[in-house]
Amino acid sequence: MDGEFKKTELIAKYGLLPRDLRKIDSSLLPHILVRPTAILINLLHLRVLIKHDRVLVLDAYGTTDSYTQSVFVYDLTGKLAQKDNSRQPGGLSYELRALEAVLISVTTGLEAEFEGVSGPVVRVLRELEEDIDRDKLRHLLVYSKKLGTFEQKARLVRDAIDDILEADDDLVSMYLTEKAQGKFREENDHTEVEMLLESYHKVCDEIVQVSGNLVSNIRNTEEIVKAILDANRNSLMLLDLKFSIGTLGIGSGAFIAGLYGMNLKNFIEESDLGFLGVTSWSFIFAAVVCAYGMIKLRKVQRVSMWGEQGKRNRGNWRDVAAMPPLPGxxxxxxxxxxxxxxxxxxxxxxxxxxxxxxxxxxxxxxxxxxxxxx
Structure with a gap:
């Protein structure tokens, strides 16, 4: 609540570098930077500077997510009001309690955002199982983009925590209270902060895995919808081909009838069976053309790995596989x-x-x- 500070004042007062504030102020990627006398954190809605005896929350109010930041400040105040119990079993020092408050706020925000994103996605996926509609597909596209953005955000937070866990020197440097008292730990003596980060790393990893599974379900649903639409399109094309074959047969019969219907002498009009013969021949010719077209269409519908020549000459595959081929x-x-x-x-x-x-x-x-x- 101290007010506004200039960057030069922060750099001079807390022993920072200009590039440190640049990562906190302008970068959208999550960062956890460990410096000799401070810990700089940029995770989602929080930009925090942690010292061994104070916590500076940058731009806590006036942002688009001020409610979550207000909840964080309230929780942070409660944790920091506790006495320093770092000497007790399981106790944490001042800076580690502040770090835990930051991680709790970040993971809680991720869980709340995931619930808000996953609910509509699950509902649309359930509705698509019953009926495929254009509006539902459009909503699924919008929700899938939001879910993909959220998954990337959760993955970046998990990677930021993972990078700190892999650096032993940074883990040891996070004990700011002991460094202020002149105590220095060995490189591998960082059990408390490692367990703290690993617990919240598992929470972030679980959120990433669940969101990844949901993204996979969306991709699978999209593939199934595409397959169904392709099958329906093929059915319509097949129906159109059948109508075309029927039209071709009727046209073939009408062609014969048209030949005999011209005003030319062919001497068949003098016969009593002329009309019946021409009509019968037209119907037979139309039926033959339709049957021939349907047979060809049925052959085209059959899908085979062997092809037309392979169907006639494939023989027994065991016999062919047992004999080694000769050159040429x-x-x-x-x-x-x-x-x-x-x-x-x-x-x-x-x-x-x-x-x-x-x-x-x-x-x-x-x-x-x-x-x-x-």
Whole structure:
């Protein structure tokens, strides 16, 4: 509540560097900077300077998230009002209690924001399972963008805490009270602050994992919706092709009727069966054209890994796989050579084993046992 400060005053009073305030003031990326006499924190809505005996909250009021900052200041006041119990088991010093208040406010804000984002996403995903609507897809697109932004924000906070956990010298330098009293710890003696950061790192990691799963559900739903729309589009195209084939058949029959309907002498109009014959032939020709078109359409609908030539010549894939290819040998030649080897083995088997007639060479017993002996 002290008022406004100039950056030069903060740098001179708290022993900072200009680049430190630049990361806090202008950078949107989360940072936890440890300096010899202070800890600078820039996480989401909080910009905090922690000393061994005071905490400076930068721009606490007048921002778009002033309510969350007000709650943080209230919680921070309650934690700092406690007596210094760092000598007791499980107790924390002044700066660590301030750091815990910051992490609590950040993780609470992430959880509240995730609940506000995930609720509409889950509702839209549930509605899309029952009915696919354009408005629902548009809402899903908007919510997926918000969720992606939130996931990136939570991931950056987790990475900022993770970077501090990987630096042992920064963890030791966070004991500002002991440094002010002239006590210095060894490089690996930072159990309290490490456990504190790890607990909130797990909370941030859980939020990142849950939001990532929700993003994956959105992507899977989008893929399923695309597959359904593609199937419906294919059905409409198939229906259009069937109508086109029917129109082609009717047009073919009408072509014959049109030939006989011209004002030209063809001497069939003198016959009593002329009308019936031409009509019957027109219907038969139209039916043949429609049937031929439907057969071709049905062949096009069939999807195969082998293709048209592979369907006729693929044979048994086990026979082809068992025979190693020769240089320059085609697949058909390899299949033929495999069949000849199979018949030759069967001939040897009939000579060595009596009463072999009627035995199937493809049976497991013959293939694994007696045929190997032969």
């Amino acid at each position: 040998e085609s697949r058909e030649e390899r299949l033929k050579r495999s069949r000849e080897a199979k018949h030759q083995a069967w001939s040897v088997y009939k000579q060595r084993i009596p009463n072999a007639e009627g035995t199937n060479i493809s049976s497991p017993v013959v293939r694994r046992g007696k045929l190997d002996e032969a």
